[in-house]
Amino acid sequence: MDRQVEVVAGDHVVSRVAGAVILVAHRERGPMTRDSRAVVAARALGDLVADVTEQAPDGPGRLVARQATRWLMKEAERISPGEPIEFGILSAAATGGIAVFLHGSVTAVLAGSMVEYYRGSDAAFTVDRVAESPAHAAALFIDEGRAPELPERGIGTLIEGLAPAAGAVMWFEGEPPVSRRPARPPVARQWSVEPPPPTAAFDAERDREPDPIPVDPNLIPTRTSNRLPTGPELDPDFGVPADPESVELHHAPTEVGGQGETSGTNPAPKPDPDLQRRLEQTAKANALTVKVLGFKCARAHPSDPRAAFCTVCGMPVDQTQPVAEVIRPPLGMLVLDDGMTYMVAADAVVGRDPEHSDAVHAGLIPLRIDDNSGGMSRVHAEIRLVNWDITLIDHGSTNGTRVRPPGYRDWVRLQPNQPFTLMPGAEIMLGNRVLRLEPVAPPPFG
Structure with a gap:
C-alpha cells in the first residue's frame, strides 16, 4: 500500500515495512531504547511481514494474520517473558481492501462515509478483519484511556523503518504529498549479470574486480541492506538511537541461544520454562483461565494427551509422562x-x-x-x-x-x-x- 503514513507523536513505536504499518505498545518503565521489548518486537514483526509479502505480494493480509498468530504462540515469549506484546498491523488484502490484525490494547479506526472502530481489547485473543479500503483514512492507536481521534492531515510521511509514536494514520484520500522512493541496495560491487556456466570458469569470473558503483547517500535500508547508514547518512527522523555496529532493521533477536544449541526441527529442543507463566498472564488478561489435564512437550508447552505431537509447536510429546493440570491453549x-x-x-x-x-x-x-x-x-x-x-x-x-x-x-x-x-x-x-x-x-x- 503506497500511501502517506503520518506518525502521531507518542512513546510507543511504529514501523513501516513493505507498505504495511505495524504499531507496538511500549509498556516498560523509562524511555524507549533500541533494546526495548517494543522495538525488538517491532523489528521481528517487520521481518515477518517482509517475508510474507514476498510470498503474497498482491495481498499479504490473510497470510500476515495467520503468521502473526503463530508468532504470538511461539516467539513472543522470548522477547517479552511473562508480559503479552500488544500490537496492530495494517496491510493490503488480496480483495483489494485493507486487512486489520490486533492483539491487546490497540484500536484500529477506518474512516470513510462512516467511522468504524476495531478494538483488540474486546477480543478473546486477536482481531482479524478484512474491510474495504476507507475513503478517508485508516489508523492504529495504542489505547491510552481515551477515544482515539484522527488528526488533521499533515505533510510528513514514514516511508520505511521505525519511529516513536502513539499511533499512525494511513491516508487514502487524494495522492500522497511525498511519493515513495524506490530503494536500492547499497552494494559497492556488481558482478556480471550473465549467469556463469557450471564449470571451472565460474570461479575465474568471480575473481574479476568490477568498477565500484557510487552509493546513494539517501539510501533507505531494505531487505538486502539490513544495517543503518552511519554518520551524516543516518535519517534524522528515525527515532531510535542507532549503533552502526549492532542495529539491524529486519533481524530482531527472537531466538535465545548461540551456535550449537538445539533449535528448529531438532526433536530435543531447549525447554521453555517460562511458558506456564506466559499462559497464565495471557489467560488472566483475557479472563480465559481454563485448566485441563494434559501432557507437556519438550518445550514445556501444554498439549492434548491424545496427540503424539504438541498442540502448540508441533514437536513430539512423551506419551509415558503422567498427566498434569495445565492451562489450555487455543485449540x-x-x-x-x-x-x-x-x-x-x-x-x-x-x-x-x-x-x-x-x-x-x-x-x-x-x-x-x-x-x-x-x-x-x-x-x-x-x-x-x-x-x-x-x-x-x-x-x-x-x-x-x-x-x-x-x-x-x-x-x-x-x-x-x-x-x-x-x-x-x-x-x-x-x-x-x-x-x-x-x-x-x-x-x-x-
Whole structure:
C-alpha cells in the first residue's frame, strides 16, 4: 500500500515495512531504547511481514494474520517473558481492501462515509478483519484511556523503518504529498549479470574486480541492506538511537541461544520454562483461565494427551509422562471464506447479530459474521470447548448448520442443540458462509 503514513507523536513505536504499518505498545518503565521489548518486537514483526509479502505480494493480509498468530504462540515469549506484546498491523488484502490484525490494547479506526472502530481489547485473543479500503483514512492507536481521534492531515510521511509514536494514520484520500522512493541496495560491487556456466570458469569470473558503483547517500535500508547508514547518512527522523555496529532493521533477536544449541526441527529442543507463566498472564488478561489435564512437550508447552505431537509447536510429546493440570491453549483457528480468522480459545456464539443474545450475557464470546443471503440466523450456532475438543451446536437456526468432515464429499446437517465434535480440516456452512477449522500448531517438525 503506497500511501502517506503520518506518525502521531507518542512513546510507543511504529514501523513501516513493505507498505504495511505495524504499531507496538511500549509498556516498560523509562524511555524507549533500541533494546526495548517494543522495538525488538517491532523489528521481528517487520521481518515477518517482509517475508510474507514476498510470498503474497498482491495481498499479504490473510497470510500476515495467520503468521502473526503463530508468532504470538511461539516467539513472543522470548522477547517479552511473562508480559503479552500488544500490537496492530495494517496491510493490503488480496480483495483489494485493507486487512486489520490486533492483539491487546490497540484500536484500529477506518474512516470513510462512516467511522468504524476495531478494538483488540474486546477480543478473546486477536482481531482479524478484512474491510474495504476507507475513503478517508485508516489508523492504529495504542489505547491510552481515551477515544482515539484522527488528526488533521499533515505533510510528513514514514516511508520505511521505525519511529516513536502513539499511533499512525494511513491516508487514502487524494495522492500522497511525498511519493515513495524506490530503494536500492547499497552494494559497492556488481558482478556480471550473465549467469556463469557450471564449470571451472565460474570461479575465474568471480575473481574479476568490477568498477565500484557510487552509493546513494539517501539510501533507505531494505531487505538486502539490513544495517543503518552511519554518520551524516543516518535519517534524522528515525527515532531510535542507532549503533552502526549492532542495529539491524529486519533481524530482531527472537531466538535465545548461540551456535550449537538445539533449535528448529531438532526433536530435543531447549525447554521453555517460562511458558506456564506466559499462559497464565495471557489467560488472566483475557479472563480465559481454563485448566485441563494434559501432557507437556519438550518445550514445556501444554498439549492434548491424545496427540503424539504438541498442540502448540508441533514437536513430539512423551506419551509415558503422567498427566498434569495445565492451562489450555487455543485449540484451533476458524478461517472464514474471505480470509478472516477467529482463534478458538473460549466458548463462543456465532451469527449475524449475536451481541445481544442470552448466550453472550451468559459469558460466551460473540462472533459476528456478515451474510447477505438471509440464510444465517441472528444467533445461529455455538462453539463449546470440552476439555481438548471443539464442539459445534446448532442453536435451532431457521436454515440449519451443516458440517463437512475432512475427507467427506457431502454436507451433514446437525440436529438442533446436539453437540458435534469438530476435527481439524472440517468445514462449517452457516447460511451462505463457510468456515474451515485449522490447527494452530504447525505440522510436526514444521
